[in-house]
Amino acid sequence: MSIVTWLLISLLVINTLGAIFTVLRSVRDISTTWAWLLVLLFLPGLGFLIYLFAGRRLSAKKMRLIQAAVAKGSAAFVQLQKRANAHGRLLPTADLTPAAQELINLFLNTARAPVLTNKSVQLYYDGPKKFAALFEDIAKATDYIYVEYYTIYNDALGNQLRDLLIQKAQAGVRVRVLYDAWGSMGASARWWRPLVVAGGQAETYFSSKHLFLDFRLNYRLHRKLVIIDDAIGYIGGFNVGDQYVSRAKKFGFWRDTHLRVMGNTVMALKIQFTSDWNATVSQGQLPYPNRPLAVDQPTSQNAMQIVASGPESSGQQIKAGYVKLITSATKTVWIQTPYLIPDETVYDALMTAALAGIDVRVMIPNMPDHPFIFRATQYYAAQLTAVGVKIYHYQKGFLHAKTMVVDDRLASVGSANLDIRSFKLNFEANAFIYDPTVAHQLTVAFEHDLVESLRLTPKMIAEQSHWLHFKQRFSRLLSPIL
Known part of the structure; x- marks a missing residue:
């Protein structure tokens, strides 16, 4: 040779x-x-x-920082739950179904997530209405504004948010912004400098002085939270950018779901932000909230738990909640997700529910924003169709909502997709909701979206080209790391 x-x-x-x-x-x-x-x-x-x-894991130093902050956050959650238990009216049990009580116990044991009630919960399905409400709430803030997003783009909407935060900081309101460096490309430290000059702070989640040597593409901060004055909280799927208000030609109409909460749950959101912030900064850490809870709120209306998960824990708390929701269903499981890449546990839960006669429906986009992820989603859509799950392709625009509604009574809204990345790699946050009224609103929204959707059939799958099938199978091989 x-x-x-x-x-x-x-x-x-x-x-x-x-x-x-x-x-x-x-x-x-x-x-x-x-x-x-x-x-x-x-x-x-x-x-x-x-x-x-x-492919590299988080460094041992960063993992210790996260785990230390999570431990303090968990302690704050435990104290919050004790304060809730001190007022029997705050912890709804008698009016909840056994499935709801089991889900509550799951999160109390795995995530220390207190179950709390609220004065009101507002659902938003399109960007302009959500951001109009958010900007109005920010404009009225008098004490503090905490903002945490995966994506804050340097575009018209992103600049509108930044400029509003600058105005509030100049007025003496405490402004703290936490964002993901990879998800918010373009929103550099230089872009945030006017906010810092005005007295606010903006930090990337685990920024590094040696970005090239220490950069991890995995382990993204994917949460979307806003907390204002201990009074208002936001959680859901919307990021900040023009595409999220349907201004991007590539995606057209952007369909998402977000919650605006007023009530005791705001304290849980504040604890989560505080934990994330304190894991990131060495100076200027925030105290964990310890104020009394409101006792004049309904027993079973608008009850929810804020559940976070991330790679610092092997528990995969949000995934466990999804599985528990699916397996507890007696009639329906309706899901909206932009990415459908389930691991074996979630796949088996969906398959078992469908084969048991449960009406399992999954709505996914009809266009890609990441080609490999889209092909892997198509693969699993075909596999689930074969076992009786009803798959719908949303046609009107891009579907980015991350929701699950079970039996028109229990629901989840948040940042976690139905994919392996959200289960294991990203830092996510979801609201698990025990109010049938809110669950029904999500059911109605799903039914409305069905009008704009096309159901996937075995005939459609059979007519796909061999080349497309190959791309789907190849992408599926990479699904654990997509």
């Missing part, structure tokens, strides 16, 4: 051994391990560059 041949063989052997060592040096689930081996083996050299940015 020639020198070139020997050199190529040597490089392949080195690449193979390096791939095996790189992947096996960290404990991962088997599907993720095989997915990374596929990337490293079939993309020699390039695969290691991809792994450098997308």
Whole structure:
């Protein structure tokens, strides 16, 4: 053999051994391990560059910071629950179904998430109305404004938010902004400088002085929270940018779901933001809230739990909640998600429910925003269709809502998609809702969206090209790391 041949063989052997060592040096689930081996083996050299940015785990130092903040946050949640228990009217039990009580217990045990009631809960389904309400609430703030988003773009809407926050900071309102550096590309520290000059603060979640050497593409801050004056809280799927108010030609109409909450749940949102903020900054940390809860709110109306999950815990709390919701259903499970990449547990729960005669419906977009994720979503949509799950493609625009409604009584709204990334890699936050009135509103919204949707049929799947099937199957192989 020639020198070139020997050199190529040597490089392949080195690449193979390096791939095996790189992947096996960290404990991962088997599907993720095989997915990374596929990337490293079939993309020699390039695969290691991809792994450098997308495959490495959080550093031990950052993991300790997160876990310490989460521990303090959990302690604050426990105290909040004790204050709720001190007023029997605050903890709804008698009026809740056994399924709701079991879900509450699950989150009390896994996430220390207190169940709290509220004076009002408002649902928003389109960006202009949501941001009009948010900006009006911010304009009226007198004490503090805490903002946490995965995406805050440097565009018209993003500048509108930033300029409003600057005005409030200049007026003496405490303004704190937490955002994801990767999700908010363009919203640089320089762009935020006018807010800092005005007296506010804006931080990226786990920013690094050595971005190139320490950059992790995984482990994104995907939560979308706003808390104002201990009175108003927002949680849901909308980010901040022109595309989220339907101004982007690529996506057209943007369909999402967000909650505006007034009541005791605002304290849970504040604790979550405080935990995230204190994990990020070394100076200027925030005290955890400890004010009394309102006792004049209804027993069972608008009750909910704020549940967070992230890679610092192996519990996958939000996924556990999704599975519990699905398995508790007796009539219907209706889901909206932009990405449908379930792991085996969630897939089996959906399949079992459908085969048991439950009306399981999943609504997904009819257009991609990430090509590999879209193809993997198509793959799982076809597989679930084969076992009786009804899949609907939303036609009007881009569907970004992350909702689940079970039996028209229990519901979830938040940032977590029905995909492996949301279960294991991202920092997410969802509201799990025990108010049948709110659940029914989400059911009605789903039914309204059905008019704009096309149901996937076995005939449509059979007519797809061989090339499309190949792309779907290949993307599915990468699904644990997408």
